[in-house]
Amino acid sequence: MFSNAIKLIFKTVLVLFLSGCAAGRAYLPGDVPPMHMVREFSDDEHVSRTRDPWEGFNRSMYKFNYEADRFVFLPVVAGYEKAVPRFARTGVSNFFTNIREVQTFYNCILQTKGKKSLVTLGRFLTNSTIGIGGLFDPATAFGWRRENEDFDHTLEIWGVGTGPYLVLPILGPNTVRSAGGFAVDGGVRWAIMNTIDPFGGTGARTEIETGSTGLETVDLRYRESFRYYDSDYPFEYNMVRYLFSQERELKIIR
Amino acid sequence: MKIAGGVLLVFLLLIPAFAWADSAGYGYSIDDSYAATILGTPQNLRPDTRGEVPVKTMVLETDQKKPEIFFYDRGLRYTVAFQNRKAPLVFLIAGTGGSSKSARIGALMANLYHAGFHVIALPSPTFPNFIIDASTTHVPGNLSDDANDLYRVMEQIWDQSKGRIEVSDFLLAGYSLGGTEAAFVAKLDDQYKVFDFRRVLMLNPAVNLYNSVSRIEWLLDRIPGGPRKIGTFYNRVMEKCTDFYRKGDFVAIDDDFLFAAYQAQLLNRDEAGGVIAVSFRIGSAGMIFASDVMTHGGYVVPKNRTLKNSDSLDDYFWTSLHLSFLDYFNEYFFPYFRSRRPGLTKEELLETLSLGSIEGYLASSTKIGVITNEDDFILAPGELDYLRRVFGPRLKVYPRGGHLGNLEYRDNMAFLIDRLRSSTW
Numbered sequence: 035m036f037s038n039a040i041k042l043i044f045k046t047v048l049v050l051f052l053s054g055c056a057a058g059r060a061y062l063p064g065d066v067p068p069m070h071m072v073r074e075f076s077d078d079e080h081v082s083r084t085r086d087p088w089e090g091f092n093r094s095m096y097k098f099n100y101e102a103d104r105f106v107f108l109p110v111v112a113g114y115e116k117a118v119p120r121f122a123r124t125g126v127s128n129f130f131t132n133i134r135e136v137q138t139f140y141n142c143i144l145q146t147k148g149k150k151s152l153v154t155l156g157r158f159l160t161n162s163t164i165g166i167g168g169l170f171d172p173a174t175a176f177g178w179r180r181e182n183e184d185f186d187h188t189l190e191i192w193g194v195g196t197g198p199y200l201v202l203p204i205l206g207p208n209t210v211r212s213a214g215g216f217a218v219d220g221g222v223r224w225a226i227m228n229t230i231d232p233f234g235g236t237g238a239r240t241e242i243e244t245g246s247t248g249l250e251t252v253d254l255r256y257r258e259s260f261r262y263y264d265s266d267y268p269f270e271y272n273m274v275r276y277l278f279s280q281e282r283e284l285k286i287i288r
Numbered sequence: 289m290k291i292a293g294g295v296l297l298v299f300l301l302l303i304p305a306f307a308w309a310d311s312a313g314y315g316y317s318i319d320d321s322y323a324a325t326i327l328g329t330p331q332n333l334r335p336d337t338r339g340e341v342p343v344k345t346m347v348l349e350t351d352q353k354k355p356e357i358f359f360y361d362r363g364l365r366y367t368v369a370f371q372n373r374k375a376p377l378v379f380l381i382a383g384t385g386g387s388s389k390s391a392r393i394g395a396l397m398a399n400l401y402h403a404g405f406h407v408i409a410l411p412s413p414t415f416p417n418f419i420i421d422a423s424t425t426h427v428p429g430n431l432s433d434d435a436n437d438l439y440r441v442m443e444q445i446w447d448q449s450k451g452r453i454e455v456s457d458f459l460l461a462g463y464s465l466g467g468t469e470a471a472f473v474a475k476l477d478d479q480y481k482v483f484d485f486r487r488v489l490m491l492n493p494a495v496n497l498y499n500s501v502s503r504i505e506w507l508l509d510r511i512p513g514g515p516r517k518i519g520t521f522y523n524r525v526m527e528k529c530t531d532f533y534r535k536g537d538f539v540a541i542d543d544d545f546l547f548a549a550y551q552a553q554l555l556n557r558d559e560a561g562g563v564i565a566v567s568f569r570i571g572s573a574g575m576i577f578a579s580d581v582m583t584h585g586g587y588v589v590p591k592n593r594t595l596k597n598s599d600s601l602d603d604y605f606w607t608s609l610h611l612s613f614l615d616y617f618n619e620y621f622f623p624y625f626r627s628r629r630p631g632l633t634k635e636e637l638l639e640t641l642s643l644g645s646i647e648g649y650l651a652s653s654t655k656i657g658v659i660t661n662e663d664d665f666i667l668a669p670g671e672l673d674y675l676r677r678v679f680g681p682r683l684k685v686y687p688r689g690g691h692l693g694n695l696e697y698r699d700n701m702a703f704l705i706d707r708l709r710s711s712t713w
Contacts (some may be wrong), residue, residue: 058596060603065590068580069619072603075610079520082602090598097597100360179539263360266387266417268577269605280526284541287534 057089082272084199084209084279092201096271099206100262107204107255114252125169127257130250131180132161132168136226137219141183145191150181185222186215187286199275206260207278314687316694321663322560324693327550328391331543335698337398343369345389348444350421355581357595364421366445367393367409369401374454376486377406378708379442381473383464383692385571387411392463395696403705406453408445412466413437414571416578426582427624428575429497429617431641435472442473443482458483459708463692464666465500467493467658468643474656475649487708488656492664492692495674496642500666501613504568507561508612515612518566525563528554564691573608576616577601587620643678650678657682657713659704661689682713 135158142151157173164172174180189211197210233239263270318324349363367388378400382393388409397407411418413434419426422441425433462470467490474488494500508515532554538545580587588607626632639645650656658679675683686694694700
């Protein structure tokens with residue numbers, strides 16, 4: 035079922051891409067010119083810094099994600115909230131967050147951030163042991179702040195530009211660089227899992243891994259409060275694109 | 289990503305700084321009207337509203353066929369928080385550009401729910417969702433039309449809700465433009481008696497719509513380069529904030545950061561005013577665009593154009609942001625109503641956009657009260673005196689708080705709840 039979903043997404047993406055990336059422009063030949071047009075206001079400084087040459091595709095993907103949320107993810111999350119008590123959901127979130135400390139750790143090292151990498155290592159060891167495999171988060175109580183690093187930021191430090199804005203299926207707002215970073219982090223994780231092979235002896239490795247991936251996906255959506263088109267603001271897409279770059283910038287500062 | 293909160297924070301980020309007021313008499317602490325408006329009430333001065341509030345978003349389905357660009361709109365969205373016992377029901381109306389989930393509605397809802405009321409919150413008639421689904425003309429701003437639409441929607445919502453709750457009696461409250469609209473809705477209700485509101489509260493209302501909007505627009509005259517340079521202004525303000533964030537040891541863009549920026553006097557008074565006006569413009573851009581698409585008005589979108597979901601809206605967004613509410617009034621709103629009522633003059637139309645047009649009713653209806661602030665900058669000179677004259681003892685004026693900045697201050701909230709409960713003013 036999962037692979038079918040992936041095929042469907044892949045097909046949708048392909049069709050959208052082939053149907054043309056460029057968004058329809060504001061004024062087309064044959065249009066009756068409106069009373070006010072953008073060229074009147076071209077002397078003001080623009081606000082958005084995100085290049086969006088594939089806006090047509092991105093907008094379609096934005097809509098696709100809205101529908102995917104509506105028909106698949108949000109009902110699943112609602113069921114999850116109903117079936118699983120809050121403390122257990124927090125445990126699940128802690129567990130997957132703890133696994134992601136590994137990603138933060140090696141990216142800190144790649145970015146030569148000594149202190150952050152030590153804190154992260156300390157957090158991972160503490161939470162994996164005292165925190166019972168990451169279900170609890172005592173490290174934060176000890177005053178070790180959670181860091182969040184990914185390969186996208188490593189690329190940034192290495193001087194790689196962000197590339198254009200890109201809305202990915204399911205994953206949502208990204209840039210070409212962050213999409214690449216996501217793929218690299220995913221690959222590293224897969225390699226680590228393959229090497230350690232924690233479920234190798236259980237005889238049900240595939241089932242456990244599929245279940246774990248499914249649960250992680252649900253947990254991710256459960257924790258993300260953003261809802262597509264929830265603002266009812268006609269320019270939400272533009273706002274989200276702007277805030278995405280803004281948020282990224284603030285994150286990098288820290 | 290937390291983008292919903294992000295939209296708000298981008299504007300909350302932007303803070304002026306002035307000395308804290310001394311707390312003699314009235315304990316709300318921010319004495320600059322712009323700062324108060326942006327910052328609201330510090331957490332430690334708010335009433336305790338811990339404990340879950342069962343807020344639900346509901347949809348009032350409308351059968352109108354919608355333009356493709358609004359495909360996601362499935363009906364008018366309103367929010368409710370219901371008690372599981374018999375209680376009075378308060379209808380809330382949001383202010384300009386506000387949804388039924390805006391921060392101020394959220395605060396009012398939590399406090400009223402904890403005080404034992406059922407609450408139903410409606411978006412402002414200037415909110416895109418309302419323009420698309422509930423507005424008869426799709427051209428917001430005409431107080432009596434908007435009140436008619438609000439009243440009809442309230443009846444429909446009541447039909448949807450009445451099987452589920454037990455209601456002792458009905459109350460109505462609105463803030464800002466929603467406060468002004470509440471007065472017009474109250475007048476309708478006195479005629480039709482569907483709810484027979486026991487008490488109606490206008491919180492920081494506009495006395496005259498055109499005056500209030502002009503006063504907000506004037507704030508942009510004091511930014512460098514004036515209203516045509518809002519993009520430049522916005523970028524400068526964001527740079528300042530980012531810089532401040534970089535230098536401090538902040539965990540996130542949260543209340544602590546905001547108050548730190550305020551105390552560091554990051555923005556001067558003109559900049560703070562500009563921030564208020566720019567956030568107002570962001571709301572009005574959505575309003576202008578939604579209305580233009582719905583009426584095929586040819587104002588910012590070509591009138592023969594059918595927008596598709598994949599079409600870029602960047603240019604419309606930029607254009608709408610640069611149009612003032614006064615442009616909207618003169619070039620779009622007035623021509624629209626004149627085409628429906630030939631011979632209508634601008635002065636006649638302006639007259640209908642103020643409390644003055646229902647003054648006799650307001651002066652004689654003892655159930656209606658007003659709560660506002662001495663330094664609310666949406667009131668033109670003389671308008672506070674006007675309120676005193678018309679409402680007399682049914683007006684409560686706080687010495688500071690700007691426009692709604694002190695709404696959540698615990699004394700204000702206690703007074704508001706007390707007025708809703710009591711049978712006499």
